[in-house]
Amino acid sequence: MVFSRRAVLLAVAALLQTATVQAQQAFQPPGNSEMAYASIPDTTLYIQGGFDSNYTNSFYSLDLTQNSWLVSSPPWTNRTAPTIILTPTSRASISNGMTVTRDQKRLVIWAEPGVFWMDIATGLWQSEVAGNVTTAATMRYNYRRAATHGDTGLIYIPGGADQGTKMVVLDPETFAVTTVDMPSVLLPGIIGLYGWVWSDLRKSFLMTGGELLLDTDLSQNQNIATSLEYFPGNNTWTRFTTNGADLPLISRHCMVQGYGGRKIVVYGGHEWNQGVETLRGTIFVLDVPTMTWVQGDSVAPTYVSSDSACTLTGTNFISWGGSQAQLNKATLATPVIFDVESKKWIAQFQNAASAPGVDGGTSKGAGGVASVVSPQTPSTYNINTQQDYFKTGPESGRAPYSHYQNGHVSSLNVRDPPTVQTIPFRNPQQIVNVYSEFPNDNVQRHPQATSDTLY
Structure with missing residues (x-):
């Protein structure tokens, strides 16, 4: 009996030692930048691809459900990545648009040569190739952001088609692709590297910042103050x-x-003006009901970066990774956390710090927003009619469309959207290697890549 007890104790000790070693060896991703990222609200942050010292097709996630963790030991999980082909001159894994479907069952990545999606329950990846042989050459994948329409579930990717002059509208159920024009009157050129989110309250997509490419000459590249809003309903x-x-x-x-x-939180990035880079460690919080920006304290200089991944869960804004220099690609591996309520950077994630509700709503819904106040109606540019798009009378067969006007939400009927081009998908055997991206990225950030001429 004594021997048996000793054997049991030894076995338990061995198990404890194994568990301790495994805990000490918990997965921690290396520093990275230019990743695709997307979140299931208050649940998981997913990060795919990017660039450290080489192109990477890594895929991992951050658990947002745990009660508390320090920035020195985040709860990461290493995951199976999609099969994206990487070559010395192909940057198919960097700066892609990734989003979560409306039902939160799939991740969708807009990446060369088309669409990759993962069943979140099973972790299995599938893919479709975008466009036919003719249209494939005009698709643009890198430096574009993707966001999901909160009501229809359609995915919108500005500048994703026709060499950046059109926005892709992707149906994640059928994988049909349509395109609509980018606003040439408001954007005097091709844009990428912008911020792009769906606004639950305004029922629109908001775009901030971005880089405007005026010429293939690197010295002509510059940032642009976009502040654009897209209403998909009209x-x-x-x-x-x-x-x-x-x-x-x-x-x-x-x-x-x-x-x-x-x-809505905007953080980090850089100012790129005629070949000169200035990193920004600033953070801004937009109060959407009043459309008022509030600036928080800048992050410590050692954590300033561009091209990071981020999420906003409860009152915790979390940013991970990013590049600290345009040329040497030094990357961050430690997350930073900003508490939106205190407007301070903190060292510990607190899941209990849930966002307060409003008008009976909760942090996970836009409850009670019928009387939300908005600034004056901005000047508009309608790519269909270039005229005032509101109609004074009801339109047969169409439901009212909610829009902000005169400081209040108004239910107004609008014209039908214009007919858009339908682009069929081709099968993987028809893939044509037509990879292209911004020249400034080729020359400065990835000198081993071939130069591009399409921009």
């Missing part, structure tokens, strides 16, 4: 106005929504 772009702090000229920044749609 295919209308506007330039939105805000109160409070002014956003700097930035690109490669994070932009995420939280608080049930009542807050």
Whole structure:
């Protein structure tokens, strides 16, 4: 009996030692930048691909459900990555648009040569190739952001088609792709590296910052102050106005929504002006009901970066990774956390710090927003009619469309959106290698890559 007890004790000790070693060897991803990222609200942050010292097709996630953790020991999980082909001159894994479907059952990545999606329950990846042989050459994948329409579930990717002049509209159920024009009157050129989110309250997509490519000459690249809003209900772009702090000229920044749609955070990035880079460690919080920006304390200089991944869960804004220099690609491996309520950077994630509700709503919904106040209606540019798009009378067969006007939400009927081009998918055997991206990224960030001429 004594021997048996000793054997049991030894076995238990061995198990404890194994568990301790495994805990000490918990997965920690290396520093990375230019990743695709997306979140299931208050549940999981997913991060795919990017660039450290080489192109990577890694895939991992951060658990947002745990009660508490320090920035020195985040709860990471290493996951199976999609099969994205990497070559010395192919940057198919960097700066792609990734989003979660409306039902939160799939991750979708807009990446060369088309669409990759993962069943979140099983972790299995599948893919489709975008476009036919003719249209494939015009698709643009890198430096574009993807966001999901909160009501229809359609996925919108500005500049994803026709060499950046059109926005891709992807149906994640059928994988049909349509395109709509980018607003040439408001954007005097091709844009990428912008911030792009769906606003639950405004029922629109918001774009901030970005990099405008004026010429293939590197010295001509510059940031642009976009502040654009797209209303998918009537295919209308506007330039939105805000109160409070002014956003700097930035690109490669994070932009995420939280608080049930009542807050949008813009963080980090850099200013790129005629070949000169200035990193920004600033953070701004937009109060969507009043459209007022509030600037928080800048992050410590050692954590300033561009091209990071981020999420907003409860009152915790979390940013991970990112590049600290345009040329040497030094990357961060430690997350930083900003508490939206205290407007301070903190060292510990607290899941209990849930976002307060509003008008009976919760942090996970936009409850009670019928009387939300908005600034004056901005000047609009309708790519269909270039005229005022509101109609005074009801339109047969169409439901009213909610829009902000004169400081209040108004239910107005609008014209039908214009007919859009339908682009069929081709099968994987028809893949044509037509990879292309911004010249400044080829020359400065990835010198081993071939130069591009399509921009």
